[in-house]
Amino acid sequence: MERLIVITGTPGTGKSTLAKHLGDKIGADVIGANEIATKHNLVIAKDKFGTSIIDIKRLEKVVNGIARKYSREKKALVLEGHLLSEIKVGGAAVIVIREHLPVLIKRLEKRKYHFDKLRDNIISEAIDLCGSNSRKNYKKVYEIAGGRTANAEALRVLRYGRRNGESIDLIPELLKLIKKNKNFLA
Numbered sequence: 001m002e003r004l005i006v007i008t009g010t011p012g013t014g015k016s017t018l019a020k021h022l023g024d025k026i027g028a029d030v031i032g033a034n035e036i037a038t039k040h041n042l043v044i045a046k047d048k049f050g051t052s053i054i055d056i057k058r059l060e061k062v063v064n065g066i067a068r069k070y071s072r073e074k075k076a077l078v079l080e081g082h083l084l085s086e087i088k089v090g091g092a093a094v095i096v097i098r099e100h101l102p103v104l105i106k107r108l109e110k111r112k113y114h115f116d117k118l119r120d121n122i123i124s125e126a127i128d129l130c131g132s133n134s135r136k137n138y139k140k141v142y143e144i145a146g147g148r149t150a151n152a153e154a155l156r157v158l159r160y161g162r163r164n165g166e167s168i169d170l171i172p173e174l175l176k177l178i179k180k181n182k183n184f185l186a
Contacts, residue, residue, distance in 0.1 A: 002092075002093040002140075002158050003028075003070075003071070003074075003075075003076045003077070004067055004070065004071065004076070004077055004079075004089070004091050004092045004093070005022060005028070005076075005077070005078045005079070005092065005093055005094075005095065005158065006078075006079045006080070006084045006089055006092045006093070006094045006095070006134075006138070007019045007022070007078060007079070007080040007081075007084075007094075007095050007097065007154075008080070008081065008082055008083075008084045008085040008094060008095070008096055008097075008130050008134060009082060009085075009096050009097040009098060009099070009125075009130050009146075010082060010099070010104065010121050010124050010125040010129070010130055011082055011108065011111075011121055012099065012104050012107040012108050012111065012121065013097045013098060013099040013104065013125070013146050014097050014099065014146045014147075014150060015080045015081065015082070015097055016032065016080055018080075018095070018097055018146075018150055018151065018154055019032075019078045019079075019080035021151045021154075022078050022151075022154055022155070022158075023078045025151075025155060026076055026078075026158075027076060028075070028076030028077055028078045029070070029075065029076070029077055029078070030077075030078045030079075030080065031066065031077065031078075031079055031080075032079075032080050032081055033054075033059065033063070033079065033080065033081025033082075033083050033084050034052070034081060036059065036062055036063060036066070037052065037054045037059060037083075038052075040058070040062050042054050042055045042058050042059050042062065043055075049113075049114050049116075049117045051117070054083055056083065056086055056087060059083060059087060060087035060088065060089075063079065063084070063087065063089055064088075064089060064090055066079075067079070067089050067090065067091070067092065068090075071091070079092070082130055085129075085130040085131075085133040085134045085137070086133050086137070087137065088137045088138065089138075092138060092140075093138075093140040093141075093142070093158060094134045094138045094140060094141045094142065095142050095143075095144060095154050095157065095158075096128075096130050096131040096134050096141060096142070096143045096144070097144055097145075097146050097150060097154075098125065098128070098131070098143060098144070098145055098146060098168045098170065099125065099145075099146035099147070100146075100170070100173060101122055101125060101126060101170055101173040101174060101177060102173070103146070103147075104121070104122060104125055105118065105122060108121060108122075119184065119185075122174070122177070123174065125170060126170045126171055126173065126174035127171070128143075128168070128170070131143050140161075142154075142157040142158075142161075142162055143168060144157065145168055
């Protein structure tokens with residue numbers, strides 16, 4: 001089984017929950033990218049919604065340093081965060097967790113996301129931005145659906161592998177949202 005695992009996906013897809021489950025199952029430490037960014041003073045600004053803007057290049061250096069330390073100590077590590085799709089973590093296997101758009105909307109509304117931020121995240125999920133970025137930056141990328149089967153599916157792909165490049169098509173769900181609410185893209 002892989003010893004360095006990155007869990008990424010759009011905010012609200014279940015990354016933290018999946019990372020904790022995998023960490024417990026395989027005896028790995030779990031560290032979030034946001035935790036790393038805060039601890040290492042990588043927050044360079046806030047956007048208009050109050051979301052932290054992270055120095056990506058420095059995040060990549062720090063995360064790779066942590067990964068190398070775990071590798072030298074022969075310890076398993078699960079890293080989680082949506083920004084991890086935008087960097088390269090040497091030797092990591094990546095799980096991109098995907099979620100159906102209506103479920104994601106409910107989760108982001110519960111978190112009180114501003115509509116513009118919610119819409120941006122929904123579009124990012126529909127076009128598989130985290131998956132696309134991950135496939136550019138990593139060799140082993142597995143895409144799984146969120147929900148009840150996510151934990152078992154993640155363990156399965158890490159144990160047995162699966163063909164890279166598999167994709168979950170959420171564009172029809174986005175088109176349905178747009179048809180239902182013409183102002184969704186306004």
